[in-house]
């Protein structure tokens with residue numbers, strides 16, 4: 217069934233959700249992200265017929281941050297296959313925060329899943345190529361194909377800001393290296409990871425990538441497969457079980473849409489067969505999810521019965 221989303225209604229939902237911005241906080245542990253306006257909130261919905269309905273300022277660019285983890289995962293699954301990837305990173309959700317180091321002290325030290333930082337660093341270390349720039353270019357080329365937008369690149373300012381301050385992520389890398397889960401140079405991995413997280417795009421691009429996942433990996437325009445069906449299925453499953461960090465369970469109950477968030481305030485969501493959604497609202501809750509964005513998706517899911525459950 218093709219859905220027709222109503223623009224005026226969407227604008228009203230955005231205004232309602234914005235009221236919650238005062239309960240949230242912009243991420244500032246990456247200094248460049250601290251500049252965002254907490255009252256910003258925008259959304260784009262991309263449907264299989266190629267239509268986009270949006271509200272808020274959808275020309276604003278948002279850095280992917282943890283949203284990039286789902287795209288990097290798809291790329292390494294294509295490159296290396298499930299067996300090799302899941303030999304190094306697990307499939308289980310966790311109630312620890314995304315940057316936690318605690319579980320790496322237990323045996324086995326393998327990260328629980330690819331959506332927490334430890335697991336994402338392992339995934340990024342598996343991106344193939346002979347140099348950091350070649351690996352980044354491969355990832356960017358994949359992102360551009362998914363978004364159908366050749367202009368997508370990364371923010372040098374945000375990448376640099378994270379690179380200079382990412383002491384926790386470096387600690388995770390050293391733990392992983394000690395346990396032989398990664399073996400590359402930590403500074404090189406950090407350079408690639410911070411540039412990956414700083415890839416920036418609009419909500420419309422986010423929504424279009426969501427739509428590719430919603431269509432089992434197919435290009436919405438040409439129907440060409442951009443990733444195998446199984447890879448799209450694994451990505452959506454992780455989005456449900458781990459995509460909203462340690463509030464994925466609550467999100468599954470209240471919203472019920474496969475989604476991945478980032479500390480920039482972005483959310484990429486995929487409603488199977490129906491639409492892709494991109495949201496940007498930098499006021500975050502205490503788990504690091506966009507507070508206003510989650511409220512908005514909750515409203516949308518209830519209004520249009522979008523829950524997959």
Ligand SMILES: NC(=O)CC[C@H](N)C(=O)O
Pocket residue numbers: 280281282283314315333378385413477478479480504
């Ligand atoms: N939750 C996030 O979005 C985290 C991504 C961020 N770049 C970090 O590693 O801390």
